[in-house]
Amino acid sequence: MEKYQLDESVLNWAKDTWEKLSAKLSEEEKRVGSSMPYIPVNGRYEDMGEKALTWWTNGFWGGILWQMYHATKEERYAETARKVEERLDKALEAYEGVDHDLGFMWLHTAVADYRLKQDAVSKARGLHAAALLASRFQPMGGFFKAWNQGPTVAIIDCLMNLPLLYWGSEIGGNPSWKQLAMTHADTAMEHILRPDGSSNHIVVFDPKTGECIDKPGGQGYGKGSSWTRGQSWAIYGMALSYRYTGKDAYLDAAKRSAHYFIANAAMNDFDVVIDFRAPKEPVYYDTTAAACAACGLLELAEHVTEYEKELYVSAAIKLLQRLTERFCNWNVEEDGILTHGSARYDRASDREVPIIYGDYFLLEGILRVLGKDFLIW
Numbered sequence: 001m002e003k004y005q006l007d008e009s010v011l012n013w014a015k016d017t018w019e020k021l022s023a024k025l026s027e028e029e030k031r032v033g034s035s036m037p038y039i040p041v042n043g044r045y046e047d048m049g050e051k052a053l054t055w056w057t058n059g060f061w062g063g064i065l066w067q068m069y070h071a072t073k074e075e076r077y078a079e080t081a082r083k084v085e086e087r088l089d090k091a092l093e094a095y096e097g098v099d100h101d102l103g104f105m106w107l108h109t110a111v112a113d114y115r116l117k118q119d120a121v122s123k124a125r126g127l128h129a130a131a132l133l134a135s136r137f138q139p140m141g142g143f144f145k146a147w148n149q150g151p152t153v154a155i156i157d158c159l160m161n162l163p164l165l166y167w168g169s170e171i172g173g174n175p176s177w178k179q180l181a182m183t184h185a186d187t188a189m190e191h192i193l194r195p196d197g198s199s200n201h202i203v204v205f206d207p208k209t210g211e212c213i214d215k216p217g218g219q220g221y222g223k224g225s226s227w228t229r230g231q232s233w234a235i236y237g238m239a240l241s242y243r244y245t246g247k248d249a250y251l252d253a254a255k256r257s258a259h260y261f262i263a264n265a266a267m268n269d270f271d272v273v274i275d276f277r278a279p280k281e282p283v284y285y286d287t288t289a290a291a292c293a294a295c296g297l298l299e300l301a302e303h304v305t306e307y308e309k310e311l312y313v314s315a316a317i318k319l320l321q322r323l324t325e326r327f328c329n330w331n332v333e334e335d336g337i338l339t340h341g342s343a344r345y346d347r348a349s350d351r352e353v354p355i356i357y358g359d360y361f362l363l364e365g366i367l368r369v370l371g372k373d374f375l376i377w
Helices: 008-032 060-072 074-086 089-091 100-117 118-135 157-161 162-171 176-192 228-243 250-267 287-301 309-326 356-370
Strands: 153-157 203-204 213-216
Touching: 008 060, 008 074, 008 213, 008 287, 008 309, 060 074, 060 309, 060 356, 074 089, 074 100, 074 162, 089 309, 100 118, 100 287, 100 309, 118 162, 118 176, 153 157, 153 176, 157 162, 157 176, 162 176, 162 228, 176 228, 176 250, 228 250, 228 287, 250 287, 250 309, 287 356
Parallel strands: none
Antiparallel strands: 153 203, 203 213
16 A cells, blocks of 8 residues: 555656565575574675674564565565574573664564564563663663663664664553653753754763763764764654654654755765765765665654655655665675665775665665555564
């Protein structure tokens, strides 16, 4: 069912892209199985779950499989996704290994399983993960602590993990989880998001007083810069908080972030770099930021008035089309689809490479355009 008013040429492009995605992911499912892919090496994924079971991206392959199951109704995708979910049980038990990214890991596995299959064990896994995330809340400052090591920080990424708490509070978990999530979103609006729609990545707080004491550069170019994947987290994360709460301030924050992203992306023909405020040379792209932003823009379009929708839908389509025109590897014999994904600006090992979450957001974006997706967040 089509969610957006799209012309025939856009629908034909989306259908063609879906056919390519379906063909490639069908072959990847056979090769990858219940592994937890991250970045392919010489055209093949390695199993990140064998190296670091609590690594934050280990749920995205499960998310791809559940989206494929929902879109195709082929049981093999659900069966393989559940094997990924079961492997993550040991990560749930490894309390010291998990951090703020529990949503990325269990929304895409256990919660997706429960939403599509009503599996009681999956529901329990999701609620367990939500309880672990809730335990990271810092009353002094009103936020969820990010990483386990180093100073006490909040990061823009965590907005995408809040839906785990919104879901959990609705489905029978602690009803206070929703309020904790909203408190974090409020803190993000005050200290992480900027008035012009741009975003910090990291904010450091004094753990004793809750005072904001620093805003370092994080994974972007430097302090005060504009890391584009963080910008995409801001769009999508705030739009999702609005979905679950109806709080207008979240919708307004998502719009500001969206307008900032669209304006900057348009300056470069919708080819998205790692940081909007980095030097012009060298040029480093981050296709994962573009794919995530497109999904966030399409989510935002579902919550605005009729005459606002076109801006967000049109920008999302432009982002997705540029990705499929320039940055996709459709060779079914090689793992990874979306090329030129970048985890951070200052590290060559995972800069401009295929990264699993880029493929997830590309798939979600195309399925959203075609009305074949389901809400995984």
